[in-house]
Every structure is written in C-alpha cells, then in structure tokens.
Amino acid sequence: xxxxxxxxxxxxxxxxxxxxxxxxxxxxxxxxxxxxxxxxxxxxxxxxxxxxxxxxxxxxxxxxxxxxxxxxxxxxxxxxxxxxxxxxxxxxxxxxxxxxxxxxxxxxxxxxxxxxxxxxxxxxxxxxxxxxxxxxxxxxxxxxxxxxxxxxxxxxxxxxxxxxxxxxxxxxxxxxxxx
Ligand SMILES: [Fe+2]
Ligand SMILES: [Fe+2]
Numbered sequence: 001x002x003x004x005x006x007x008x009x010x011x012x013x014x015x016x017x018x019x020x021x022x023x024x025x026x027x028x029x030x031x032x033x034x035x036x037x038x039x040x041x042x043x044x045x046x047x048x049x050x051x052x053x054x055x056x057x058x059x060x061x062x063x064x065x066x067x068x069x070x071x072x073x074x075x076x077x078x079x080x081x082x083x084x085x086x087x088x089x090x091x092x093x094x095x096x097x098x099x100x101x102x103x104x105x106x107x108x109x110x111x112x113x114x115x116x117x118x119x120x121x122x123x124x125x126x127x128x129x130x131x132x133x134x135x136x137x138x139x140x141x142x143x144x145x146x147x148x149x150x151x152x153x154x155x156x157x158x159x160x161x162x163x164x165x166x167x168x169x170x171x172x173x174x175x176x177x178x179x
Pocket of ligand 1: 049050053080128132
C-alpha cells in the first residue's frame with residue numbers, strides 16, 4: 001500500500017514540478033519555445049491524466065462508501081473541470097502570445113494574465129492532488145487484503161504506472177507542436 005501511494009505522490013509531484021518549471025520559463029519568455037512545451041504538457045499529460053483517473057479510479061472511490069465518497073469524487077471532478085477551464089484559458093493566452101511581439105499593444109497585460117492563470121492553476125492543482133492522495137489512500141486501506149485489492153492496484157498502475165517522465169524545460173522534444 002505504501003509503495004503505491006508513494007508512486008502516486010511522486011507522479012503528482014512530477015506534475016507540479018513540470019508545471020512550475022514550464023510555467024516559470026514561459027513567464028520569463030512567453031514567446032519562446034517553452035510556450036509549446038507548456039501547451040504540450042497541459043494538453044497531452046495533465047488532461048489525459050485527469051480523464052484516465054475519472055475513468056479508472058473515481059469509480060473505486062465512489063464504490064466503497066457510497067454516501068460519503070460520492071461527495072468526494074463530485075468535488076474532485078469539479079476540480080478537474082476547473083483545471084480544464086484554466087488550461088483552455090492558458091492555451092488561448094499562449095497562442096496569442098506566440099503571434100504577438102513585445103512591441104504589440106497589450107503585451108504586458110497578456111503577460112500578466114498568463115502569470116495569474118498559471119498561479120491559479122498551480123494553486124488548485126496542489127489542493128486537488130492532495131485531496132486525491134487522501135481519497136486513494138482511503139480506498140487502499142479499505143480494500144487491503146480484500147479480493148478486489150489486485151484489481152484496484154492494477155487500475156492505479158494503469159493510471160500512474162511507471163510511466164515516462166513528465167516534460168521539463170530542459171527537454172528538447174516539443175510535444176505541444178500541435179496547436
Ligand atoms: Fe485528478
Ligand atoms: Fe491524480
């Protein structure tokens with residue numbers, strides 16, 4: 001149980017670290033290549049991760065203590081929706097920034113908006129990931145030595161697995177080249 005929770009925490013931390021590093025790089029240079037990397041991370045790592053969790057894991061959280069945990073996943077799903085809206089707004093800002101030059105009117109305002117959106121995303125994501133870790137830990141504790149424990153671990157493995165590392169600004173591959 002501890003190992004699985006450690007894997008989940010470490011994947012979550014990687015996401016926070018990637019957001020922080022890529023977001024920081026973009027705030028420092030919104031027109032640079034990090035903009036594509038950030039867009040790629042948000043759309044191809046963070047969004048699929050949330051969708052996969054809802055599909056494979058939230059049903060488990062709902063399943064073990066219906067009355068209490070339905071509320072837990074309802075809140076976590078709302079977090080996902082908020083994160084998705086923030087990603088759409090950041091994406092729009094990044095596209096505009098890519099087509100603007102520093103001389104353009106509104107450049108400073110756009111830059112400031114991007115900074116605010118990234119800070120909001122970071123804050124809500126931190127709170128959300130912590131909430132999820134507690135919920136998953138509760139599920140693992142509840143089903144320890146239970147016949148479906150293997151299935152739970154398999155699903156968690158599928159979502160969190162030993163997956164590839166998350167993009168960082170130092171990586172050369174730009175996953176977000178599709179815009
Ligand atoms: Fe999530
Ligand atoms: Fe998660």
